[in-house]
Every structure is written in C-alpha cells, then in structure tokens.
Amino acid sequence: MPDRVLNAMHQPAPNIYTGALLDMMDGLVADLKAVARTRHHVAIYVSNGHGGWEASLVNTTAPGEKVLVLVNGMFGQGWANHAAGLGLDVEIMDFGKNAGWDLARIEMRLRDDPKGEIRNILCAHVDTSTSYKNDVVGLRKAIDEAGHDALLLCDCIASMGCDRFEMDAWGVDVAVTACQKGLMVPPGVGLVFFSDRAAERQKNLKQVSPYWNWVPRANPEGFYQFFNGTAPTHHLLGLREALNMIIHEEGIENVWKRHERLARAVWAACDAWATGGPLEMHVPNPDQRSHAVTGVSIGAPTGTALRDWLTENLGVTLGIGLGIVPAGDPEWHGHFRIGHMGHVNAHMVLGTLGAIETGMQALNIPHGPGALAAASKVCAGRL
Ligand SMILES: *Cc1c(COP(=O)(O)O)cnc(C)c1O
Numbered sequence: 001m002p003d004r005v006l007n008a009m010h011q012p013a014p015n016i017y018t019g020a021l022l023d024m025m026d027g028l029v030a031d032l033k034a035v036a037r038t039r040h041h042v043a044i045y046v047s048n049g050h051g052g053w054e055a056s057l058v059n060t061t062a063p064g065e066k067v068l069v070l071v072n073g074m075f076g077q078g079w080a081n082h083a084a085g086l087g088l089d090v091e092i093m094d095f096g097k098n099a100g101w102d103l104a105r106i107e108m109r110l111r112d113d114p115k116g117e118i119r120n121i122l123c124a125h126v127d128t129s130t131s132y133k134n135d136v137v138g139l140r141k142a143i144d145e146a147g148h149d150a151l152l153l154c155d156c157i158a159s160m161g162c163d164r165f166e167m168d169a170w171g172v173d174v175a176v177t178a179c180q181k182g183l184m185v186p187p188g189v190g191l192v193f194f195s196d197r198a199a200e201r202q203k204n205l206k207q208v209s210p211y212w213n214w215v216p217r218a219n220p221e222g223f224y225q226f227f228n229g230t231a232p233t234h235h236l237l238g239l240r241e242a243l244n245m246i247i248h249e250e251g252i253e254n255v256w257k258r259h260e261r262l263a264r265a266v267w268a269a270c271d272a273w274a275t276g277g278p279l280e281m282h283v284p285n286p287d288q289r290s291h292a293v294t295g296v297s298i299g300a301p302t303g304t305a306l307r308d309w310l311t312e313n314l315g316v317t318l319g320i321g322l323g324i325v326p327a328g329d330p331e332w333h334g335h336f337r338i339g340h341m342g343h344v345n346a347h348m349v350l351g352t353l354g355a356i357e358t359g360m361q362a363l364n365i366p367h368g369p370g371a372l373a374a375a376s377k378v379c380a381g382r383l
Helices: 003-009 020-036 049-058 074-085 103-111 136-145 196-203 214-218 233-250 252-274 302-314 330-334 346-362 371-379
Strands: 041-046 066-071 089-094 118-124 151-155 174-178 189-194 293-297 335-339
Touching (some): 003 233, 020 041, 020 189, 020 233, 049 074, 049 174, 066 074, 074 118, 103 136, 118 136, 136 151, 189 214, 233 252, 302 346
Parallel strands (some): 066 118
Antiparallel strands (some): 041 189, 174 189, 293 335
8 A cells, every 4th residue: 555545544534515525526436437447337335345246246136046156266256155145046167276267168158058047257357366367358258159148247356456457348247346456545445347238237126235236326416325325535535546646647557567567577586486496386377377466385384484484574474375275274384475466666576576585595495596686687677
C-alpha cells in the first residue's frame, strides 16, 4: 500500500450528506470501470473478495440452478464452495494444481449441454494459491464455439491492476475483485463489474437478497444506495488516491508492464537458483504465470525454515504455500510464494530477491549463482 493512499485516508470524518465525498463518486465509478476495461456496470460492496463471490452468484442464479466451476487451485474451489452453500448445483471441472485449463475438454462439456442447464461458468483468472494465470480469451472462444449461452464469471481478485484483463473485449459477463491487491487499498471493499447480459439475467430472478442486489448500487438514486447504507468513507478516499496513481498518473498499460517486468525479474532469479539447488517455480510455462505472485517449492521443511528466517532476521514476509498440499501434511513446509502485486517497484523486488538469497546462504540451502545479476538485467530492460 502506498503511503499516499494511507495519507489520503488520514482525514477527519467527512460529510456523508453533501459535499466532496458525494461529488467524488462519478469519477470514482468511471475510473473503476477503466481498470476493469468495461463500459458496463459496477457495484461497490463493503466486503472482501468472498463477499464479491457471493454477490456475483445471488445476482445471476436461483438455488438449484447449475454452475460449472473451473478449478486449478484453492480459490476456484473456494468459489465453488460458496456456490454450493447458496444451494446451487455445482459441477467442478478440476485440472489439478499443476495445470492450466483444458479448453477442448471444457468445450466438449458445453456441447454436451443441449438444454443449456449450465447457467454460469465460474473461473479464477489468476489462482493465487498455485499462481496459475488462466486463458480467459481461450475460454470465451471455447464457449462461443460450443454455442453455449452461459454467463462467464471471472474472479480477478489477484489479477486486476496487475495482469492485463479486458472485461468487454474478452466477453466476460461478471468480474469480481477486491480493493486490497492490485488496487493497493486496505481490505474492505469488494467490487463486482457486470455486463448488460448479466443485468438482464438478474431481472428474471424471483428474488435477490436486498443487501447484495447490484441494481441500486450500480444505479443509485441517493448516495447511500451505492453501499446499501453508510459509505466506507475512508476506503473511498484511499481508493480515489490509488486510482489517481493507476489511471491518471502511471496509466493502466504501464501498470501492467511494470508488473510484467518485475515478475520476469523474479522468474530470472528463480531460474538461476534452480540451476544449483532444489528451488523450483510451480508453473513451468511463463505464459501461464501470474504477474502478481510466484509460487515456488524448495522441499520440506526448507520452505518454512527459509520463510521464518527471513521474517525474523530481515523483516521480509514471504507468502505461505497455499493449497498445493493440505495444511498439516509435512510436505506443506516445502512451498512458499513471492508476492509482487500492487505498489511494488524494482528496488522492492530486488530487495526481496536479495533477502531470499541471503536466507539461502544463512541456512546453507544449495542454489545456483547469478540470480541477482539475472534479475537486475531484467529490471535494466536488457532481457
Ligand atoms: C485473495 C483472493 C480471494 C479472496 O479474497 P478475500 O478478499 O480474502 O475474500 C479470492 N480469489 C483470489 C484469486 C484471491 O487472490
């Protein structure tokens, strides 16, 4: 989180009936749509990403309807669990933890649904647990080739503001995100973008939970309707500042480029370490790697030992290995993740990589040479 965002939040309570906060909303909504690359609609929730998951489902389905969930990590599975909890008929297509989607298999399944029982297709653009980035463009093509009219719902919580995502151009009907990742604001705001097609679908539902109903939030007659109650005042101030940085200063294309370059710096270091030791990136194909997070394995219990050493000695916190193996399995201690999303620049990423190398030296973990030089080359624009 940039200091600028935190400082923007450091204000006395603003007037919630008139004045600057209310006047800010039109611009805020326009800039949010610019991040998602959509001309359609956005509903803002006082929630985290899980709330956005739930909102996307209650506005597009009735209990008992079928949804197809594409899973290659913990977050795809988590969304499926929410769908089941809402009484939906959930069909999971699981690609494991070590693979992207099999588009041919998805297309075949959709062709095998002549009555159109599958109402929604749910997927994570980036599954943050495995660090796989999935092929949403290919998925849209597979749906179209199958001639299926299911809505396409995409979890962009880890990717929005980090990896290229084009809601309208890619034919996504609903995109879910939250403010605390690429959008660089403390957790507390969930965002659901939805197309006209998704809006039409909602009109046919017998009932929609009043709190999660996206209609008043996207078309409010009064300020309070944006939030179904009191506004998350200070989060809005923070979000305004973050969007100034993303949309009006750096520009979204440059934000994506920055994340791409920093991700490649991390991968270059990992490739070098891998030449002389156990460290290995989780996703072998660079085209399928997230630009926001890189999952690695280094063998148990070395992963946890390295993470702990960095936390205690250098003040660097690496991500735990999430969902590759269940917590409690001794193998769990072999995995960790390097986060590079949001307010990150070359000196932060090079610092983190230097810290990891320092930890490997301190703990006598074998590793190949030249990682920092390789990462520097990428940051210098030479690779
Ligand atoms: C972080 C994350 C979530 C969960 O978001 P919360 O704000 O913790 O509810 C869901 N999906 C993905 C892909 C995520 O990265």
